[in-house]
Amino acid sequence: MKMPNWLFWITRIVATASMLTLALLGGRWLWNHYNIEPWTRDGRVRADIVQVSPDVNALVTEVRVKDNQMVFRGEVLLVLDRPRFQLALRQADAAVAAAEVALTQANRENERNRNLKDLATTEQVEEGQSKVDQLAAQLNSARVQRDLAKLNLDRTVVYAPVDGTVTNVELRPGDYASAGRQVLALVDSNTIHVDGYFEETKLPRIRVGDRAVVHIMGVETGLRGTVESIDAGIEDRERGTSSDALANVNPTFSWVRLAQRIPVRVKLDPTGSDIRLIAGRTATVSIVDPPGRPVEGATL
Secondary structure, three states: OOOOHHHHHHHHHHHHHHHHHHHHHHHHHHHHHHHOOOEEEEEEEEOOEEEEOOOOOEEEEEEOOOOOOEEOOOOEEEEEOHHHHHHHHHHHHHHHHHHHHHHHHHHHHHHHHHHHHHHOOHHHHHHHHHHHHHHHHHHHHHHHHHHHHHHHHHOOEEEOOOOEEEEOOOOOOOOEEOOOOOOEEEEEHHHOEEEEEEEHHHHHHOOOOOEEEEEEOOOOOEEEEEEEEEOOOOOOOOEEEOOOOOEEEOOOOOOOOOOOEEEEEEEEOOOOOOOOOOOOOEEEEEEOOOOOOOOOOOOO
């Protein structure tokens, strides 16, 4: 049976309207999902990196750790040339002993001059007391040098300041370590977190304390966490410093302005999973936006 002409046109109109409505709803959903909803694929696993370096200049005699080894706070990482600093401490002890003997002798002479009364002049008494004061100062200085020598000896053993994993261990016995120069890196396992770099247009829906879901690339299991902080500032690439301390502002302006990305720190919940939280891994971060909560900065 042939469909009436009017029914045919009504069917076309309804189908067209339905498709248009679905397209509008789909477009609105995509717009909200990619431009408003608080999530980002630009996330990174981060951790505090301790740049381990010796406090004295010396040859390395022992390296107690291997590359990518887990260590605990207080564990010995490496040992430097201790005999040299032991000799320096013995020398400092000898200097203190000599200063103590000299001061003892000066005190005896000063006391004898004071007991002589009229037989010793005032000038002799004052010179004796001045000598005692000078030798006392020298003794204090020698004791400081001894304490410094002992401190340097103690610093020949380098300990792990935090729990974590040592990496970039290329140091070998016989290498020369310079004070303040990094010899290995220690990834602090207690500071592992995720930084999500969110577009600034999504920040009104993110607040400290919000729950977050983190998916590490290549891992199906999601991790839970809490928004710990939002960075207070990022670098302004449109402005620099000139030689005369005036603002150096870029004279050009791009009509297409991309939203800046603001780091949001997410503290991960304790988990018993075996996911390798390696600093630098890529992550997708989604903030759980509580329904019905007013958007920050929105007008009523």
